[in-house]
Amino acid sequence: YQRRVHGKKVGVLNERFYNKDGKPTGELKKVKEIVKRAKKAKEAEEQIRGKYTSCNSKSESANPYTEIWCGDLEGAKVGYLRELVIPKQGGDPVRTCVCADPSQFNDPNLSYYEEKKKKKKKKKK
DSSP, X not given: OOXXXXXXXXXXXXXXXXXXXXXXXXXXXXHHHHHXXXXXXXXXXHHHHTTSEEOEEEEOTTOSBEEXXXXXXXXXXOSEEEEEEEEETTEEEEEEEEEEOGXXXXXXXXXXXXXXXOBOOOOOO
């Protein structure tokens, strides 16, 4: 009902989202509201992430651990490892490693990044 595809109208969809007159039902309005809130939440998350540089990581097949650092590829240090926690309404928060400048340490979404030695998962043959 939102847009017409080529051809003539052959009937109406009288189901969950549209009534027999082709008008949106309350269910469709709820779905649109959920989508709208999800888009706003995604924009807010992107805005928070945009304040920080992502951590770099490196892993090698011969080494079971992953190396994580802040800096450019030449090794110049850029910021300090921190864990960014982004709250999610009705779900688990998103946790990611970021590189933060000392002036950003007072951000309540940041916490000290505890470097955990993570073993890489072995691929099943």
